[in-house]
Amino acid sequence: MGRQRVLAWVAGAVSGVLASALAMPAVAVADASPARLGGVRFATFNASLNRDTEGQLLKDLSTPDDPQARKVAEVLQRVRPDVVLLNEFDFVEGGRAVDAFRRNYLEIGQGGAQPVHYPHVWTAPVNTGVPSGFDLNKDGRVGGGDDAWGFGLFPGQYGMVVLSRHPIDAAAARTFQNFRWRDMPGALLPDDASTPRPNDWYSDEVLARFPLSSKSHWDLPVRVGGRSVHFLVSHPTPPTFDGPEDRNGRRNHDEIRFWADYVRPGRADYVYDDAGRRGGLPVGAPFVVAGDQNADPLDGDSVDGAINQLRHAPRVIDLFPVSTGAAEAAVLQGGANARHRGPSFLDTGDFDDRSVGNLRVDWVLPSRPLLPLRSGVFWPPREDPLSRLNDASDHHLVWVDLLVPGGR
Known part of the structure; x- marks a missing residue:
């Protein structure tokens, strides 16, 4: 099938999904309980719970009075995912910030919503803000966020947290914080055009330590x-x-490619985790890839085809989550949105309309044999009372309801 026919088919399919979404109130979609259908709701939310100074997030969450944290908590209480990844949640040793967020925000009803309880939590160190000791951006100075292994002003800024109602098998979890970028075959290492050597922006000394993950990659069996x-x-x-x-x-x-290789049999022999175990996902194991991938299929600044490596991997299902709020925002905000090729009702991030516009960058991609029920993006339109939560973050929560064969 040619590219134009593929795009036409996708546009038609997604238009049908959007028509169905428009037929029901946005609040009802967000509040619908997956338990009624026997499914499990997986979600990702870049919650922007990062702060500019180390320790500030823990301080903010230690009382129930932070306005932004209250909005983030209410979004979670409205959507009520069973398993959710929170991106941009500063890492604090011992999980103290996560515990404070649960105790002071999630377990207290916000804005008329019911409390939500997550007995299972996973968080771990990330590469953001960890000093490299090298001049990675070649500005003549060593130090600052650009010279950390992942951009950050202090270790753990822009970290990650997984909250779950279902047990997380910690003994079988794998982390890939220290996997080196150069150990990926065919890695797209950057090139310094001022020298004759290829792919030499970073020296051999730097690449001997440079991690692929700007934060981390985690495989958490739920x-x-x-x-x-x-x-x-x-x-x-x-x-x-x-x-x-x-x-x-x-x-x-290449961070996106990592998961595309990890789930494809025979493509992950080069992978090793932080405990030294090699190889990728067991053949046929069900999975859900989630996160702010910072890549849109058609618009934005990512390398062409970056996210499609994952979308087109074997067994991966793209449910095309939509929202009426995203479609409305693109029209009202205009600017770069008017030049986009991708359908606006798939957008998940609300960015500078003068230069970037809104993009589909947050992804929840399940695999067969999981059975998809429905999906959505929490982006209420202006007429919806819950639109007051749209400024909780510049990203919007994406969710997918799935039946897990043999899981009930």
């Missing part, structure tokens, strides 16, 4: 009844804030 579903989560670097060498765009591409 036990749903008698079945494990591998929750594959990450937050690739934005493909911007660099120069013609495109060092961030190339890293974003």
Whole structure:
């Protein structure tokens, strides 16, 4: 099937989904309980719960009075995912910030919503803000966020947290924080055009330590009844804030490629985790890839085809989650949105309309044999009372309801 026919088919299919979504109130979609259909709701939310100074997030969450945290909590209480990845949640040793968020926000009803309880939590160190000791951006100075292994002003800024109603098999969890970028075969290492050597923006000394993950990659087996579903989560670097060498765009591409290889039999022999175990996902194991991938299929600054590596991987299902709020925002905000090729009702991030516009960058991609029921993006239109929550973050929560064969 030719490219134009494929795009036409996708547009028609998604238009049908949007028509169905428009037929029901946005609040009803957001509040619908997956338990009624026997499904499990997986979600990702870049919650922007990051702060500019170390320790500030813990301070903010230690009382129930932070306005932004209250909105983030209410979004979670309205959508009520069973398993959710929170991106941009500063890492604090011992999980103290996560515990404070649960105790002071999630477990207290916000804005008329019911409390939500997550007995199972996973968080771990990330590469953001960890000093490299090298001049990675080649500005003549060593230090600052650009010279950390992942951009950040202090270790753990822009971290990750997984909250779950279902047990997380910690003994079987795998982390890939220290996997080196150069160990990926065919890695898109950036090139310094001022030298004759290829792919030499970073020296051999730098590449001997340079991690692929700007934050981390985690494979967390979540036990749903008698079945494990591998929750594959990450937050690739934005493909911007660099120069013609495109060092961030190339890293974003390969951070996404990591999961595409990990789930494809025979493609992950090169992978090793932080405990030294090699190889990818067991053949046939069900999985859900989730996270702010910072890549849109058609618009934005990511390397062409970056997200399609994952969308087109074997067994991966794209449910095309939609929202009426995103479609409305693109029209009202105009600017770069008017030049976009992708359908606006799939957008998940609300960015600068003068230069970037709104994009589909947050993804929840399940695999067969999981059975998709429905999906959505929490982006209420202006007439909806819950639109007051749209400024909780510049991203919007994406959710997918799934039946887990053998899991109930």
